[in-house]
Amino acid sequence: MNPRATVGGVVLIATILFALAPLYRGGPEPSTPVHHLLHALMIAGAAFSGILFAGSHPYGRPGVLWLLLAIVAPLLAMLLMWPSEYVYFETHRYGHLAEHAGLMLCGFATGYAGQRYANGIGWAAGISVVAMAILAIWGYGVAPATLR
Amino acid sequence: MSDAAARAGLRVMWTYIGTGIGIFALMLLVGIGLRASQAGWISVPPGTFYSLLSLHGIGMIVAMAIAGLGTLWYLARREMELDERVAFFAYGLFVAGVVCVIVAVVPGGYGALWTMLYPLPFVGTTWPSWATGTWLIGNALVMLGFMLWCGQMLGALLARYGGVRGVLAVDYVFHNREFTQAGKEPPPPQMFAAAITAFDGFVTGTVGLAIGTALIVHWLDPTVAVDPLWAKNLTYLFGHSFANLTMYMAVAGVYVGLPLCTRREYHTSPPLAIAWWATLLFVIIAYFHHLYMDFVQMQWMQFVGEIASYLAAIPVVVVTVYGGVMLVHRSGLRWSLGSMFLYAGMIGWIVGGIGAVLDATIPANFDLHNTLWVPGHFHTYLLEGVLLFTLGWVFVSLEQRAGTTSSLLTRWLVGIGMFGGGGLFLLSFFLAGASGVPRRYAVEPMPGPFLAGIATIGSIAFLIGFAICAMEAIRFARMRRNDMYA
Numbered sequence: 353m354n355p356r357a358t359v360g361g362v363v364l365i366a367t368i369l370f371a372l373a374p375l376y377r378g379g380p381e382p383s384t385p386v387h388h389l390l391h392a393l394m395i396a397g398a399a400f401s402g403i404l405f406a407g408s409h410p411y412g413r414p415g416v417l418w419l420l421l422a423i424v425a426p427l428l429a430m431l432l433m434w435p436s437e438y439v440y441f442e443t444h445r446y447g448h449l450a451e452h453a454g455l456m457l458c459g460f461a462t463g464y465a466g467q468r469y470a471n472g473i474g475w476a477a478g479i480s481v482v483a484m485a486i487l488a489i490w491g492y493g494v495a496p497a498t499l500r
Numbered sequence: 501m502s503d504a505a506a507r508a509g510l511r512v513m514w515t516y517i518g519t520g521i522g523i524f525a526l527m528l529l530v531g532i533g534l535r536a537s538q539a540g541w542i543s544v545p546p547g548t549f550y551s552l553l554s555l556h557g558i559g560m561i562v563a564m565a566i567a568g569l570g571t572l573w574y575l576a577r578r579e580m581e582l583d584e585r586v587a588f589f590a591y592g593l594f595v596a597g598v599v600c601v602i603v604a605v606v607p608g609g610y611g612a613l614w615t616m617l618y619p620l621p622f623v624g625t626t627w628p629s630w631a632t633g634t635w636l637i638g639n640a641l642v643m644l645g646f647m648l649w650c651g652q653m654l655g656a657l658l659a660r661y662g663g664v665r666g667v668l669a670v671d672y673v674f675h676n677r678e679f680t681q682a683g684k685e686p687p688p689p690q691m692f693a694a695a696i697t698a699f700d701g702f703v704t705g706t707v708g709l710a711i712g713t714a715l716i717v718h719w720l721d722p723t724v725a726v727d728p729l730w731a732k733n734l735t736y737l738f739g740h741s742f743a744n745l746t747m748y749m750a751v752a753g754v755y756v757g758l759p760l761c762t763r764r765e766y767h768t769s770p771p772l773a774i775a776w777w778a779t780l781l782f783v784i785i786a787y788f789h790h791l792y793m794d795f796v797q798m799q800w801m802q803f804v805g806e807i808a809s810y811l812a813a814i815p816v817v818v819v820t821v822y823g824g825v826m827l828v829h830r831s832g833l834r835w836s837l838g839s840m841f842l843y844a845g846m847i848g849w850i851v852g853g854i855g856a857v858l859d860a861t862i863p864a865n866f867d868l869h870n871t872l873w874v875p876g877h878f879h880t881y882l883l884e885g886v887l888l889f890t891l892g893w894v895f896v897s898l899e900q901r902a903g904t905t906s907s908l909l910t911r912w913l914v915g916i917g918m919f920g921g922g923g924l925f926l927l928s929f930f931l932a933g934a935s936g937v938p939r940r941y942a943v944e945p946m947p948g949p950f951l952a953g954i955a956t957i958g959s960i961a962f963l964i965g966f967a968i969c970a971m972e973a974i975r976f977a978r979m980r981r982n983d984m985y986a
Contacts, residue, residue, distance in 0.1 A: 427709055431717070
């Protein structure tokens with residue numbers, strides 16, 4: 353295994369351990385903005401490891417589906433971050449784990465597929481999916497108290 | 501490039517441009533109807549008016565974007581490897597998005613426009629919920645297509661020029677002597693347009709999909725709250741940037757088309773590269789000027805918005821137009837529809853740009869905010885800028901292929917209709933805006949209806965000029981190949 357893939361593996365394992373939090377973490381679920389932030393970290397770790405695993409690939413014609421996957425996966429991640437689901441997951445820890453697995457899969461797919469398409473696109477798409485998750489902190493399922 | 505590859509490239513370009521211009525023509529008819537209704541010349545019920553206004557707004561911006569993306573894709577492909585399958589896949593998403601939007605408006609009656617402010621389009625609506633969902637999904641499909649296009653362009657640019665430094669000509673600017681002595685060449689001007697569209701398009705698409713997904717989720721599950729100020733920031737970052745990028749797509753036609761007409765080279769220079777860097781950075785944050793009236797917005801953002809509005813527009817306009825004028829000066833240019841459109845488009849870009857930065861100036865915005873001044877500037881920018889650049893490139897290509905140009909009479913008729921009629925149409929917007937007539941009103945206070953009547957006359961003249969221009973384009977396209985500039 354090359355050094356890049358080794359680092360990718362370490363990052364992925366660390367992210368998986370982080371994503372397993374619902375199994376060993378007690379107490380009430382965090383608020384929606386904190387939840388979004390934690391999910392953003394998870395997605396960032398998965399996307400970064402995906403980029404590292406993909407390695408360096410020259411730009412070529414046969415990669416249309418890689419590009420499509422890199423563009424669609426962030427959208428699926430945003431759908432998985434559907435805030436009202438958090439209430440359900442407070443009482444279903446394995447469901448919560450499945451959601452984390454889905455988010456990690458989307459993050460990994462974004463970074464890996466982007467980089468497989470062309471060098472640099474993994475980074476662009478990876479930043480895009482993490483940016484979406486971070487943007488969500490301020491408004492996706494979050495509203496000023498007066499409007500709730 | 502092989503003949504088959506060249507033909508495939510042309511197929512992509514003409515498919516995009518044909519679709520864009522076709523949608524534009526339909527939306528032009530809708531727009532004339534809307535102004536005639538505001539003038540009181542025809543009767544359109546307010547609900548129908550807002551539905552048609554929604555269709556006209558998004559239809560025009562998507563039409564110009566599709567035409568611009570096709571032009572830019574073709575011009576970029578002359579410099580590097582691009583896969584037409586991706587271009588056609590993105591095109592399919594655009595068409596699917598347009599169909600969704602039409603369905604949302606025509607049977608659905610959606611009428612909250614495309615830069616709607618949350619809690620619109622969910623409260624106080626007169627249309628069914630499915631129309632809102634179809635509209636939002638249509639917008640998301642267009643954005644996905646745009647992201648796909650940008651992803652392909654970005655990947656190809658990074659590969660062709662060896663990373664971001666090469667794409668943006670950083671070494672060419674900062675180490676010019678070494679760069680030149682090493683025999684290296686910076687990207688040609690049209691590749692800066694491609695790069696800025698791809699970079700900023702990726703950012704715009706990301707934000708558009710973030711707010712789009714949040715709104716779609718809210719539509720499916722109304723218990724999911726959305727912060728109104730957050731929604732407005734994201735909506736305008738996406739909307740303002742996307743609309744601005746249509747110009748940067750189309751301007752590539754000037755960089756390639758004008759040199760063909762003048763037989764001179766439009767080469768990259770350090771000022772041109774730096775001007776495009778300014779656009780790259782500031783076009784994304786210029787949107788803050790849409791939120792001057794939002795007292796809850798942080799104050800520093802308002803000042804950033806004003807400064808960024810100037811810095812996004814002025815450097816690239818000044819450098820590009822100065823370069824264009826120098827190209828034409830004493831070149832012995834033969835005036836044709838192609839060169840006329842490209843040259844007049846630069847004037848439209850300047851006038852629309854001045855209208856925009858005036859409105860983005862905080863003291864002026866107190867008077868002009870949400871008046872007809874706003875559609876005045878973006879109609880100028882789109883109609884007499886983006887459209888003319890696109891038509892300019894279309895006609896330069898057709899004239900070059902056919903080996904001929906239009907008669908003087910045809911050029912005068914097109915000029916009177918599209919520049920004279922267009923000018924009359926646009927002037928009425930600016931005058932109404934300066935008089936404080938609000939935008940997006942089916943029934944306007946005086947002097948709105950009077951000026952809408954003048955605008956209708958101008959827009960009908962524009963339509964006649966455009967129809968003559970379309971017939972001329974078809975005539976050229978049917979002629980046998982006889983290269984004029986070869």
